[in-house]
Amino acid sequence: MSDRILGVLGGMGPLAGAQFMLRLTLLTPAERDADHIPAVLWSDPRVPDRTRGRGVPEADPLPWLLRGIAGLAAAGCGAIAVACNTAHEWYPEMQAAAPGPVLHIVDATMEAMVRAGIPPGPVGLMGTAATLRMRLYQDRLEPRGWDCLIPPPEEMDRLVTPAIARVKANRPDAAFPPLAEAARGLVRRGARAVVLGCTEIPLAMAAGPAAEIGVPLVDSIDALALAAIAWARG
Amino acid sequence: MSDRILGVLGGMGPLAGAQFMLRLTLLTPAERDADHIPAVLWSDPRVPDRTRGRGVPEADPLPWLLRGIAGLAAAGCGAIAVACNTAHEWYPEMQAAAPGPVLHIVDATMEAMVRAGIPPGPVGLMGTAATLRMRLYQDRLEPRGWDCLIPPPEEMDRLVTPAIARVKANRPDAAFPPLAEAARGLVRRGARAVVLGCTEIPLAMAAGPAAEIGVPLVDSIDALALAAIAWARG
Numbered sequence: 300m301s302d303r304i305l306g307v308l309g310g311m312g313p314l315a316g317a318q319f320m321l322r323l324t325l326l327t328p329a330e331r332d333a334d335h336i337p338a339v340l341w342s343d344p345r346v347p348d349r350t351r352g353r354g355v356p357e358a359d360p361l362p363w364l365l366r367g368i369a370g371l372a373a374a375g376c377g378a379i380a381v382a383c384n385t386a387h388e389w390y391p392e393m394q395a396a397a398p399g400p401v402l403h404i405v406d407a408t409m410e411a412m413v414r415a416g417i418p419p420g421p422v423g424l425m426g427t428a429a430t431l432r433m434r435l436y437q438d439r440l441e442p443r444g445w446d447c448l449i450p451p452p453e454e455m456d457r458l459v460t461p462a463i464a465r466v467k468a469n470r471p472d473a474a475f476p477p478l479a480e481a482a483r484g485l486v487r488r489g490a491r492a493v494v495l496g497c498t499e500i501p502l503a504m505a506a507g508p509a510a511e512i513g514v515p516l517v518d519s520i521d522a523l524a525l526a527a528i529a530w531a532r533g
Numbered sequence: 534m535s536d537r538i539l540g541v542l543g544g545m546g547p548l549a550g551a552q553f554m555l556r557l558t559l560l561t562p563a564e565r566d567a568d569h570i571p572a573v574l575w576s577d578p579r580v581p582d583r584t585r586g587r588g589v590p591e592a593d594p595l596p597w598l599l600r601g602i603a604g605l606a607a608a609g610c611g612a613i614a615v616a617c618n619t620a621h622e623w624y625p626e627m628q629a630a631a632p633g634p635v636l637h638i639v640d641a642t643m644e645a646m647v648r649a650g651i652p653p654g655p656v657g658l659m660g661t662a663a664t665l666r667m668r669l670y671q672d673r674l675e676p677r678g679w680d681c682l683i684p685p686p687e688e689m690d691r692l693v694t695p696a697i698a699r700v701k702a703n704r705p706d707a708a709f710p711p712l713a714e715a716a717r718g719l720v721r722r723g724a725r726a727v728v729l730g731c732t733e734i735p736l737a738m739a740a741g742p743a744a745e746i747g748v749p750l751v752d753s754i755d756a757l758a759l760a761a762i763a764w765a766r767g
Binding site: 327331370375 | 702
């Protein structure tokens with residue numbers, strides 16, 4: 300039985316946070332309730348849009364993120380998992396305010412890539428336009444030899460961005476075809492794997508025949524859940 | 534945008550609590566993050582086994598339930614949904630300690646039965662042996678004209694109780710065949726619907742061809758989620 304309580308900052312979007320809790324549970328080796336990890340999910344979908352980035356005073360996500368961190372700290376949580384890639388733009392501020400480690404979703408994803416045996420070379424990367432623009436993944440993956448291919452701007456606007464919005468509107472099935480098209484474009488350009496660097500995207504991929512894309516898809520929700528389980532197990 | 538924050542007392546088991554959050558999200562009419570309901574899930578799988586009932590001093594669930602209620606109150610939650618049927622044995626104590634209404638899962642399920650047009654007469658009821666023994670459903674459904682048929686003790690021991698344990702051990706697919714067998718037995722005895730009065734059971738039913746059972750299955754997770762949405766929408 301674990302006495303380490305995991306804090307989960309979710310709600311960004313709420314489906315991704317709920318999916319994180321589901322995957323955290325299913326990926327935990329357990330035979331009974333008490334084998335599972337105590338956790339508190341702070342699901343606040345009122346956090347202003349992270350994709351607008353920094354410097355938007357009337358809609359700054361940071362105070363909302365810190366409010367969630369404080370709530371999770373008050374609940375007795377140790378480590379904190381933030382179930383939103385784009386929110387990691389504010390990682391330093393969140394870590395400074397947290398009661399323990401904030402598990403970085405890109406570190407967790409890189410660990411999953413190593414376990415999956417993804418070789419150095421070109422990998423596809425999908426995420427919000429903000430995540431790609433702030434180079435959240437590229438600056439960490441490229442020094443390790445993974446060269447990041449991202450969808451061209453036209454495909455971001457026509458395929459990826461609308462698909463992420465569809466997941467937030469509870470239509471992950473309608474988000475599969477455009478995301479699969481964008482992923483296949485990355486594979487045609489040489490990607491040997493595709494990193495799903497937005498917590499909405501794995502939900503869409505699970506709603507269609509994702510195996511047909513033909514390369515490993517690296518799920519940042521599962522990667523973060525596995526990092527959380529490793530933390531809880533100590 | 535809702536300013537009502539829902540508290541969810543989960544972890545009993547953790548998969549059921551996570552599934553509640555997923556269904557809460559998917560059942561909420563929403564076009565964007567901010568249309569969803571702010572919620573905090575307190576997922577504490579260390580709560581002692583509810584099925585042993587009252588009067589087990591060394592393993593009394595009540596202090597753990599009240600600790601969760603207090604945590605959710607401190608987080609600013611208004612109403613509280615308890616994602617475990619058997620825990621409703623302690624409903625009066627939880628309601629007395631709560632910052633607002635505790636949404637009763639049986640009331641929510643009865644509302645779902647009315648919406649589904651389940652006529653008066655025999656209905657099947659599946660749940661933990663403790664939920665059936667404490668007549669959590671029977672004492673509320675029978676005055677409304679729904680006569681509850683429950684699985685015989687041999688089927689509880691051989692089918693229902695082990696199946697619930699399988700969901701807690703992350704094997705909902707392995708829980709479907711025994712629960713389907715128990716449900717078909719209730720239908721043969723005349724049940725016109727089967728109430729899934731344990732939050733583990735809908736997870737198992739979703740893992741198999743439940744429609745083949747041939748009568749409406751009333752899902753207490755979905756019913757509680759819909760009651761919570763109605764509260765949040767206010």
